[in-house]
Amino acid sequence: MNTVMNEHLGKNLHYVAHKRRVREDKRFVTGKGKYVQDVNLPFTKHAAVLPSPYPRARILSIDTAAAEALDGVQMVLTGEQMAVDCNPIRLGLKLPEINWYPLAVGMALQIRSKAQAGGRLRDTFLNPITGLMPAVKKGIRPW
Amino acid sequence: MRKHQIELQINGKAIAREIEPRLSLTDFLRGEQGLSGTHIGCEHGVCGACSILLDGVPIRSCLMLAVQADGHALTTVEGLTQDDGSPGLLQAAFQDAHGMQCGYCTPGMIISAQALLADNDDPSLEQIKDAIGGNICRCTGYVQVIESIQLAASRMREAHL
Numbered sequence: 001m002n003t004v005m006n007e008h009l010g011k012n013l014h015y016v017a018h019k020r021r022v023r024e025d026k027r028f029v030t031g032k033g034k035y036v037q038d039v040n041l042p043f044t045k046h047a048a049v050l051p052s053p054y055p056r057a058r059i060l061s062i063d064t065a066a067a068e069a070l071d072g073v074q075m076v077l078t079g080e081q082m083a084v085d086c087n088p089i090r091l092g093l094k095l096p097e098i099n100w101y102p103l104a105v106g107m108a109l110q111i112r113s114k115a116q117a118g119g120r121l122r123d124t125f126l127n128p129i130t131g132l133m134p135a136v137k138k139g140i141r142p143w
Numbered sequence: 144m145r146k147h148q149i150e151l152q153i154n155g156k157a158i159a160r161e162i163e164p165r166l167s168l169t170d171f172l173r174g175e176q177g178l179s180g181t182h183i184g185c186e187h188g189v190c191g192a193c194s195i196l197l198d199g200v201p202i203r204s205c206l207m208l209a210v211q212a213d214g215h216a217l218t219t220v221e222g223l224t225q226d227d228g229s230p231g232l233l234q235a236a237f238q239d240a241h242g243m244q245c246g247y248c249t250p251g252m253i254i255s256a257q258a259l260l261a262d263n264d265d266p267s268l269e270q271i272k273d274a275i276g277g278n279i280c281r282c283t284g285y286v287q288v289i290e291s292i293q294l295a296a297s298r299m300r301e302a303h304l
Contacts, residue, residue, distance in 0.1 A: 025237070025238040025241060025243065025246070027246075028237075028243055028246030029220075029234035029235070029238050029243075029246075030220070030221065030224050030228070030229075030234055031178070031179070031180015031181070031219065031220035031221040031250050033180070033249075035182070035247065037182070037183060038179045
């Protein structure tokens, strides 16, 4: 079929009537795929969002000092601070007596300093969660 | 934080490192060892993307701390290639039968299949399904994954003859 067409058209048709092999499979099967997760740019920051452990609650206070003191934590934002730039977080959360805070209590960003080995990026990312939890538990009162 | 000394074998290579106790095995492999073929999917042991072989047994590396791997021999998807880096028998079968779509679950699938075929080169359809039961393919390309494993099994049998 291909030969007939080639003769007819006077061209070498590489892709017509040929079974083509998928080229990218080789890197996937050997573990050499490149996904977003594998992209490691300098100064990449990772974020962790800590939601309230209670579906309906009022935040009395948030103490971020413990989280901020941890090695690798660059910044801790409360929901209140985030709301200044992130209005969409408030959508659908305007029921009476329900503050929007419980769904976005705290946010921690950290940066991997040049001295840190690669694996510590996500490692340090876990810190703010454990650091924030006691503070949040103290600060949130379930209704 | 106090660091711990661990000595283990990864893909046949002896490794000794000082690591923090909270470091997960996935992060150790991906970050410290540069073996990014082991993927992070759900991070709570459901998806199977982080599967590796621990002394020949398939495990979730996201559910294990790196310090727990002390003294064990690990095999990741990178360890199943031939010496020159080209795909090994099982990997070549996945490639030839196109046992993937986006390829994200593929390393985990290959690890599970490797564990299955290590002591059974003629698995039934049910056994194959059971072996990859812990690996989720969000593209839902399971049929070709099964065909890939069947192809690998048939090639293994031919090689043994």
